[in-house]
Amino acid sequence: MINHKDMSLELDNKIEMIKKDIISGKITLLELELSILFNEMENSINIFNIENYSATYKKACQILEEKFEELKKLLRLLDDDKKIINFLKKKPEDEEICSLFDHCWYKNFYIEDLSLNFLTYAKNRYCKEKASNLEIEHLIRAISNEQFLIEIPEQQFIEKLDIFLDGIRDKLPCLFEQIFDGENDQIKIYEKFIYLLHLLQQGRIKYHKETNMLYL
Amino acid sequence: MNEISLLMNLLSKKGYNGQLGAPKEEILEVLGAKDKNSSIYFQKLLVQLSNYLQPIGMQIRYNPLNSYWYIRFESEISELISANPFEGKPSLAATLFCTLIYCLKSSGNAYISEIQKARNKKYIKDDLKELELLGYIEIRKETEQVKLTPLIGYQLDIPRLLLNTALKVKD
Numbered sequence: 001m002i003n004h005k006d007m008s009l010e011l012d013n014k015i016e017m018i019k020k021d022i023i024s025g026k027i028t029l030l031e032l033e034l035s036i037l038f039n040e041m042e043n044s045i046n047i048f049n050i051e052n053y054s055a056t057y058k059k060a061c062q063i064l065e066e067k068f069e070e071l072k073k074l075l076r077l078l079d080d081d082k083k084i085i086n087f088l089k090k091k092p093e094d095e096e097i098c099s100l101f102d103h104c105w106y107k108n109f110y111i112e113d114l115s116l117n118f119l120t121y122a123k124n125r126y127c128k129e130k131a132s133n134l135e136i137e138h139l140i141r142a143i144s145n146e147q148f149l150i151e152i153p154e155q156q157f158i159e160k161l162d163i164f165l166d167g168i169r170d171k172l173p174c175l176f177e178q179i180f181d182g183e184n185d186q187i188k189i190y191e192k193f194i195y196l197l198h199l200l201q202q203g204r205i206k207y208h209k210e211t212n213m214l215y216l
Numbered sequence: 217m218n219e220i221s222l223l224m225n226l227l228s229k230k231g232y233n234g235q236l237g238a239p240k241e242e243i244l245e246v247l248g249a250k251d252k253n254s255s256i257y258f259q260k261l262l263v264q265l266s267n268y269l270q271p272i273g274m275q276i277r278y279n280p281l282n283s284y285w286y287i288r289f290e291s292e293i294s295e296l297i298s299a300n301p302f303e304g305k306p307s308l309a310a311t312l313f314c315t316l317i318y319c320l321k322s323s324g325n326a327y328i329s330e331i332q333k334a335r336n337k338k339y340i341k342d343d344l345k346e347l348e349l350l351g352y353i354e355i356r357k358e359t360e361q362v363k364l365t366p367l368i369g370y371q372l373d374i375p376r377l378l379l380n381t382a383l384k385v386k387d
Contacts, residue, residue: 030383074382081321083385088314088334094306097313100380104373105300109274109287110230 007044008052011037015059029070034063164195165204173215176207219247223265227276227287234351234367237279237286281369288370301350301371311335311343315353315362316377325361 014037021027037060045053168179179196180189196214199205206215226238226246240258244250249257262285266276273293278285288294302309314334318326332340344362347353352368355361368374 074379074386081317084317084381085321085334087381087385088317091336094310097310098302098306100313100377100384101300101302101309101372102380103291103295104377104380106277106291106294106371106373107289108236108370109228109289110236111225111228 005044006049006052007040008049008056011041011056012059015056015063018063029063029067030074032063032067034060034067161195161198164192165199169216172205173213176212176214179214219261220265220268222246223261224287227265227285234365234370235282235284236370237284239283240285243285279366279369280374281364282366284366286370308343308346311340312347312352312368313377315344315347316364316368316374317381319362319364320374325356325359325363328355328360328362331362 018027018032018037022029022032041053041057041060171178180192183189183192196205200207204216207213208215223243226243228236229238230236238246244254244258247257247261262276269275269287273290274287275290276285277288302312311331314331315326318330318334328340328344331344332338335343344353344355348355351365354363354365356363
């Protein structure tokens with residue numbers, strides 16, 4: 001969460017504590033988790049307190065630089081396999097060697113059986129649909145003199161309207177929702193709704209807003 | 217079904233000889249990504265899947281011993297479900313350590329004699345046989361050598377082990 005409270009002094013104190021802990025050997029630079037410090041800095045800095053943070057940022061960067069140096073030394077050690085062989089020549093105890101494996105073991109996640117049909121299906125499908133090859137094309141605007149985008153033969157639509165009105169005539173007056181009773185198909189519900197809007201517009205059906213009733 | 221669910225299956229499938237997951241080439245082939253940007257596409261998919269897996273305690277990893285990508289449980293969960301196969305067997309762990317160091321030192325194969333010398337023991341063949349039974353190594357009797365199998369690369373965080381070792385020899 002972003003907190004805009006000036007925390008520069010608090011962070012300065014934290015950095016001093018870290019320095020003391022490193023010097024006293026309580027923690028090592030390689031174990032040190034600096035991301036928390038930088039996150040706190042990032043989340044509390046703003047245009048009003050930025051000046052107070054420059055010194056804090058410099059100090060945090062110094063520790064980060066020292067951590068990098070320590071890491072470089074460690075990598076140089078890794079490169080020199082003689083040191084590891086020498087360690088083995090000193091005949092360390094089995095338990096000492098065993099402790100090197102601490103926190104190094106992992107459990108894997110796997111699926112015992114994978115359906116080949118699924119893979120073939122997926123392969124065929126994705127070979128055709130490559131997300132990386134998608135191209136954005138500009139749409140060509142359609143030229144039309146009509147006011148409505150959907151062109152439906154007028155006669156057919158009016159006939160459908162009449163059939164719909166005849167179908168609900170016995171139900172009326174009724175609640176608005178009752179027109180769609182027993183209908184589960186979303187497309188049919190949408191179709192009925194459109195008919196209803198047209199009938200309302202034509203004044204062949206009336207609607208009472210307060211009672212949510214449709215009537216003739 | 218989408219790319220992420222397909223990738224999830226590829227990275228978690230179990231193959232022969234303890235192999236898990238899939239190499240990059242196989243993943244790209246199954247996804248049908250063959251253009252010049254396929255590596256970027258692959259990287260993006262891995263990051264996206266990783267974002268899904270992280271909250272449920274799993275992570276995507278690379279096995280350097282066979283170049284396969286696979287899924288494993290993160291450190292804390294692995295410890296909870298006792299991932300360490302050498303609990304209470306320090307001698308076996310020490311033999312594995314010596315085998316690892318000598319194999320990595322000489323590009324995959326190590327002479328049994330040099331492991332024996334490093335272990336400072338007269339007889340280590342029982343340990344090696346047990347490691348072979350666990351599937352971590354292959355013993356080559358004709359050359360008196362041992363070879364690491366990809367299985368160890370799946371279960372053991374080798375970079376972390378080397379880091380622990382470097383910290384140890386530094387002292």
